[in-house]
Amino acid sequence: MKYTFEIICMLLIVGLFVLTQVVGNQFYFFIGFVILQYMVMATAWNILGGYGGYVNFGSAGFLATGAYTAVALINFLDVGLVEQMVAGGIFAGLLGLATGYLTLRLRGVYFAIATLALAIILETVVAHWDYVGGAAGTSILPKRKPELLGELIVDRKAGIFANYKEYLFFLMGTVAIISVWVARYIENSKLGRGLNAIKDSEEAAECMGVPTLRLKLIATTISGAMMGVAGAPLASYLTFIDPLSAFNLEYAINAIAMPMIGGTVSWAGPVIGALLLGTAQQVSSLWIQSELNLLIVGVVLVVFVIIAPEGIIGWFRKSRQGSRR
Amino acid sequence: MSDALLKIDSISKHFGGFTALSNVTTEVAPGERFGLIGPNGSGKTTMINCVSGLLRNEEGKIIFDGKDVTDLKPHKRTGAGIARSFQIPRPFHTMTVIENLMIPAEFVGHHRGEKGDDRAEAMEILETMGMAEKADDTTLDLTQIELRKLELARAMAAKPKLLISDEAMAGLTGQEVDEVIDILFKMNERGITIIMIEHIMRAVMRFSQRIICLDAGQLIAEGTPEEIVKNKDVERAYLGSTDG
Numbered sequence: 001m002k003y004t005f006e007i008i009c010m011l012l013i014v015g016l017f018v019l020t021q022v023v024g025n026q027f028y029f030f031i032g033f034v035i036l037q038y039m040v041m042a043t044a045w046n047i048l049g050g051y052g053g054y055v056n057f058g059s060a061g062f063l064a065t066g067a068y069t070a071v072a073l074i075n076f077l078d079v080g081l082v083e084q085m086v087a088g089g090i091f092a093g094l095l096g097l098a099t100g101y102l103t104l105r106l107r108g109v110y111f112a113i114a115t116l117a118l119a120i121i122l123e124t125v126v127a128h129w130d131y132v133g134g135a136a137g138t139s140i141l142p143k144r145k146p147e148l149l150g151e152l153i154v155d156r157k158a159g160i161f162a163n164y165k166e167y168l169f170f171l172m173g174t175v176a177i178i179s180v181w182v183a184r185y186i187e188n189s190k191l192g193r194g195l196n197a198i199k200d201s202e203e204a205a206e207c208m209g210v211p212t213l214r215l216k217l218i219a220t221t222i223s224g225a226m227m228g229v230a231g232a233p234l235a236s237y238l239t240f241i242d243p244l245s246a247f248n249l250e251y252a253i254n255a256i257a258m259p260m261i262g263g264t265v266s267w268a269g270p271v272i273g274a275l276l277l278g279t280a281q282q283v284s285s286l287w288i289q290s291e292l293n294l295l296i297v298g299v300v301l302v303v304f305v306i307i308a309p310e311g312i313i314g315w316f317r318k319s320r321q322g323s324r325r
Numbered sequence: 326m327s328d329a330l331l332k333i334d335s336i337s338k339h340f341g342g343f344t345a346l347s348n349v350t351t352e353v354a355p356g357e358r359f360g361l362i363g364p365n366g367s368g369k370t371t372m373i374n375c376v377s378g379l380l381r382n383e384e385g386k387i388i389f390d391g392k393d394v395t396d397l398k399p400h401k402r403t404g405a406g407i408a409r410s411f412q413i414p415r416p417f418h419t420m421t422v423i424e425n426l427m428i429p430a431e432f433v434g435h436h437r438g439e440k441g442d443d444r445a446e447a448m449e450i451l452e453t454m455g456m457a458e459k460a461d462d463t464t465l466d467l468t469q470i471e472l473r474k475l476e477l478a479r480a481m482a483a484k485p486k487l488l489i490s491d492e493a494m495a496g497l498t499g500q501e502v503d504e505v506i507d508i509l510f511k512m513n514e515r516g517i518t519i520i521m522i523e524h525i526m527r528a529v530m531r532f533s534q535r536i537i538c539l540d541a542g543q544l545i546a547e548g549t550p551e552e553i554v555k556n557k558d559v560e561r562a563y564l565g566s567t568d569g
Contacts (some may be wrong), residue, residue: 190431197428200417207377209403209433209483265419310546 002187005184009177016173020166029169031286033237035278036172037230041251042270043179043256044226048219049256050264053194053199057112058099059255060315061119062224064126064246065092066231071132071241080146080153081171081233088232089225096224100217107202116252137242168237172230179226184267187221192230196220227255236285250294254278259299261304272312327386330355331376331407331487332516336385338371339543345371346351346382352489353520358513360533360550361522364562367539369522370412375487376457376520377409378402390486404433408485410476412522416464422475423447423460429483454508470501478509481517483551487522488512494528502528530554538562 001007022030041059048054066088073079073087103114127135142164145155152159154167161167187194194215197205206212235241254277262273277300281293308315329352332554338346341428346368353359364370377387378386378399387395394402408429408441417425451457454474459467467475473493480488490509492503506528513519523529529536529539530550538546538553546553 183469188515193424193428194432196419200419201415202401203379204411204415204417204479205428206399207379207403207409208427208475208479209400211398211400211432 004283005322006181009181010178013174016170016177018169020161026163026165027166031282033165033169033172033233034282035274036169036176037234038254038258038278039176039271039274040179040226040230041255042274043176043183044223044230044260044265045255046259046264046267047183047186047226048223048271049194050259050269051187051199052195052216052219054107054216054219055109055112055256056115056223057256058115058117058119058251059227060247060249061115061122061252062092062227063096063231063234063251064119064122064243065224066228067234067241067246068126069228070232071138071235074140074235075131077223078143078153080143080148081167081236082148084236085171085175085229085232089229092228093221093225093233095219095228096222097217099224100220104216106214119247119252123243126246127243133242135243137240137245139240140238142239165238168233171233175229178275180271182222182266183224183270187267191215191218196206253294253297254281259311261311262299263311263315266313269311269313271299276312328355329353330357330390331520332386333376334386334388334462336372336375336382336387338368338375338380338382342498344542346375346539348385349539349542349544350385351517351537351544351547355486355518356513356516358509358520358532358534359518359520359538360536362524362526362529362536362553362559363539366541367562368542369539370491371542372539373409373491373520373522375516376402376488377489379409388454400432401482403429403485406484406486407489408480409489409550410473410480410488410493412495414471414472414476416467416475416479418464419464421461422456422467423451425464425475425479426450426482429479433483441481447482454478455504455513461525466562470497470504473497473505474508477505477512487518487520489522491522492524493521494523494525506532 043061045056045059048056069088069091070084083250099118103111104138106114126132132138146153154161154164156162194210197210198212201213234246238245256275258277259270261277262271263269275299280296284292284296300306304311329350331353333351335348336346337348349372354376354414355366361369366409371380374384378397386393389405389407392405394405417428423444423455430443430447448460451460456474456478457473459471464475477490477493494505497505498556502525509519509521509532515537521529521532533550536548538545538559545558
C-alpha cells in the first residue's frame with residue numbers, strides 16, 4: 001500500500017495520545033520527553049550529516065536558538081507552546097540557512113569546527129542578553145490553563161491533558177514522528193539522492209548537474225528548523241533555562257553519536273540510535289549515577305566504530321547480504 | 326567557423342602569482358573529435374576545469390552553443406550540454422553503478438523536461454560500454470578500467486552535446502586503451518563532440534581530427550595529427566631543445 005508508512009505514523013501519534021490518557025505515572029513522560037527530543041535532534045542531524053556528509057557539531061546552538069526564541073516569546077507575548085515551537089523552528093531554520101551561506105566553502109572538519117564556533121558565539125550572545133535571563137538564567141512558569149483553538153489543553157480536571165508533562169510528551173512525540181516522516185521523505189526524494197551524491201564527491205555531483213549549493217542550503221535549513229522545534233519546549237520542560245543547559249555540548253555529541261550508532265544511511269538509524277542510547281542514558285543517570293551517561297556514549301561509540309562502523313542498520317544489511325551470497 | 330559549438334576566447338587563469346593559462350583561444354566544431362595535449366603542468370586540466378566551470382577564468386569568455394557560459398555554475402553548464410569525466414575517477418561510491426548514472430539522468434534530464442525511463446536509458450548506456458552486468462554492483466567492486474568506463478558512462482547519462490574526457494586512459498593496458506577509444510568513437514558517431522585530453526600519443530593521434538598543444542599555459546600549436554607530429558614547438562615542449 002502506498003501510504004502504509006503515513007498510516008503507521010498517524011497510529012503512533014494516536015498511540016502517544018492514548019498513553020498520556022492511560023498512564024498515570026508522570027515520570028515516564030518526564031524521561032520519554034528527553035528520548036523523543038533526542039530522536040528529533042538525531043534525525044535532524046542526519047539529514048545534513050548522514051545524507052549530505054556535512055558534520056554539524058553545533059547542534060546545541062540550533063536547539064538553544066529554539067529554546068531562547070521560546071523564552072523571548074514567553075516574556076514578550078506570553079504565547080502557548082505550539083506557537084513557541086513554530087517560532088523556534090522558523091528562527092533556527094533561518095540560522096541554518098545563514099550557516100549554510102557562511103560556511104558553504106568549508107568542507108569536512110572545517111565545517112564541523114565552524115558550526116561548533118557558531119554555537120559558542122551564540123552562547124556568548126545569549127549570556128549577555130538580559131531580556132532572556134543572561135548568564136544567570138531565568139525561570140519559566142508554564143501558563144496556567146493554556147488554550148489551543150478554543151480547547152482547554154492542560155488542566156487537572158477539565159483539560160485534555162492532566163498536566164504539562166503529558167502535554168510536552170505528546171507534542172515532542174508528534175514532532176519526532178513528523179521529523180522521521182520528513183527524513184524518510186527526503187531520503188527517497190531527488191533532494192536525498194542529490195545530497196548522497198554531494199557526500200560521495202561534491203565536484204562530481206556539481207559536474208553531473210546537481211545544484212550542490214542549493215541542496216546544501218535546503219538541508220541546513222530543514223535540519224536547523226527541526227532542531228529549533230525540538231529546543232523550543234525545553235524551557236517549559238525544565239521550568240528554568242540558562243545558557244549552560246541550553247547550549248550543553250551533550251546535545252551536539254548525542255546528535256552525532258545516535259545516528260552513528262544506529263546507522264546514517266537510513267531514517268531508521270537515528271531512530272534506533274536515539275531509542276537505544278537515549279534510554280540507556282536516562283536509565284543510567286536516574287538509577288545509577290547522573291554523570292554516567294556521557295561515559296556510556298563514549299564507550300558505545302568506540303565499540304561501534306570498531307565492530308559496526310556503519311551502525312546497526314549497516315551491520316544488519318551486511319549480514320543479510322552475506323547470507324545471500 | 327562562426328558556428329563553433331565551443332568557443333574559448335582568450336581565457337587566462339592565475340593561481341596567485343602563477344599563470345596557469347595565458348590568453349588561450351580556440352574553437353571546437355560540432356561533431357568534432359578534438360585532442361588536447363601538452364606536457365605535465367601545461368594547463369590542460371586547468372583549461373578543462375574552466376570549460377566545465379569548476380574554475381573561473383579571470384579573463385576571456387567561454388561561449389558554448391551560442392551562449393556565454395563564463396559566469397555559469399558547473400551544474401548549469403552540464404544542463405547546457407557540457408559533461409566531463411575526471412582524471413582520477415570520482416564515482417558516487419555509496420551507490421550502485423546504475424544509480425551513479427541515474428544522478429545526471431534525474432538532475433539534468435528532468436530539468437530539461439525529458440520524461441523517459443531513466444533506468445532503461447542508463448542500462449542502454451551501460452550496454453554500449455559492456456558494463457551491463459555490473460549495473461547493480463557497488464563502485465567499490467570495480468576494476469580500474471571499469472571505473473574509467475563508469476566516468477564516461479555517467480557523463481553520457483547527462484546527454485551532453487560536448488563530452489570532455491580527461492585522461493580516461495592513463496594507466497590502462499594497450500588493449501584497454503583500444504577499448505576506451507572504441508567507446509569514444511561510438512559516442513562521436515552519435516553526434517557528440519568530444520574533447521580528449523590524453524598523454525598516450527597513440528590514442529590521441531588515432532582518435533583526433535584536430536589537436537591543440539599547450540605548454541606552460543600557452544597554446545603553442547594547433548592542427549591535424551600529422552601537422553602536430555611534425556611541429557617543432559611541440560617537439561621542443563615534450564623533449565626540450567634539440568639544438569644543443
